[in-house]
Ligand SMILES: Nc1ncnc2c1ncn2[C@@H]1O[C@H](COP(=O)(O)OP(=O)(O)O)[C@@H](O)[C@H]1O
């Protein structure tokens with residue numbers, strides 16, 4: 001997918017793939033159950049984005065807060081298992097609220113609950129990515145939350161800002177929108193500083209933002225502005241711009257994607273494709289080699305295409321699906337590296353086979369490519 005990147009509001013007009021995060025503070029009307037009017041409006045706005053041809057993934061908080069309301073708890077519990085129980089009860093309400101509303105507009109929704117392992121383990125990373133991309137192709141709106149019921153304290157994302165940014169990395173989104181209860185990032189916490197000024201736009205790496213975002217979260221939110229700023233930096237690793245904006249502004253999403261200056265735009269410094277590839281290449285250890293023939297080396301080098309099994313002569317190393325492997329040409333030079341869709345045994349079985357023969361050799365088919373071009377970096 002061709003994505004455009006420039007550092008102005010106009011870049012939002014051309015956004016193709018968008019992650020929208022709705023935070024607890026906003027979604028739960030400051031603790032009084034789910035914000036019904038807000039939900040009607042956000043769903044209608046998300047539907048309009050889809051109808052305008054943009055792909056949309058929703059990351060929604062609110063499970064714990066809705067669970068507390070359903071269980072009649074007034075005070076947020078501090079122990080993990082009560083929080084997890086509340087999340088399990090509340091998640092039902094959350095997905096029901098979205099499903100019924102999207103259905104009224106003729107759209108299907110899908111529940112995706114993710115934990116840390118699902119993003120850091122490479123095989124799960126590829127599975128989560130493929131499932132989300134398949135849902136988008138089907139025209140379904142994925143509704144993502146943290147898998148609160150099973151995560152333990154040490155490995156929780158805790159706030160959904162971080163989760164939303166990782167989802168933006170995962171699906172190669174060009175834009176992350178964080179809807180919250182303030183109009184955007186101010187130069188000081190507006191709850192305690194009535195004269196605080198809204199920052200309309202900044203480069204995400206600008207270190208002067210850290211001091212401004214230092215205030216704590218609201219009573220229901222987990223992160224405050226600091227996690228939103230960090231999330232914007234994470235999203236920028238794969239080249240996504242982030243907007244932090246007030247979710248109660250009238251038709252906020254429609255206006256943002258028409259190019260109106262609302263909230264705080266935090267711009268990524270690198271274009272999406274370069275940033276994503278750098279990120280892929282930089283964060284993982286090489287686990288093996290795929291020795292490719294002359295023809296495969298040529299199409300990889302010259303056309304940036306996916307690597308198919310037919311161009312692979314042999315395999316070395318012990319790697320799993322999702323690991324980083326190197327593609328070596330017949331002269332022993334590295335051509336590219338990327339995330340492999342099959343483990344070492346499977347790759348050895350299908351080396352040299354045409355794509356149509358892969359399913360028969362393996363008894364199943366994950367993906368038709370050995371390495372998809374989106375997950376491949378030329379070296
Ligand atoms: N510089 C700042 N600009 C805006 N809000 C800030 C700032 N510093 C701290 N905050 C606080 O962050 C809160 C939003 O974060 P949070 O409560 O985690 O919301 P959410 O549930 O939407 O993630 C605001 O209500 C505000 O009080």
Ligand SMILES: N[C@@H](CCC(=O)OP(=O)(O)O)C(=O)O
Pocket residue numbers: 022023024025060061062063064065087145146148158159160161220221222223224
């Ligand atoms: N997974 C949690 C969300 C945690 C949370 O509140 O995050 P945030 O909205 O970023 O402050 C829930 O659904 O309650």
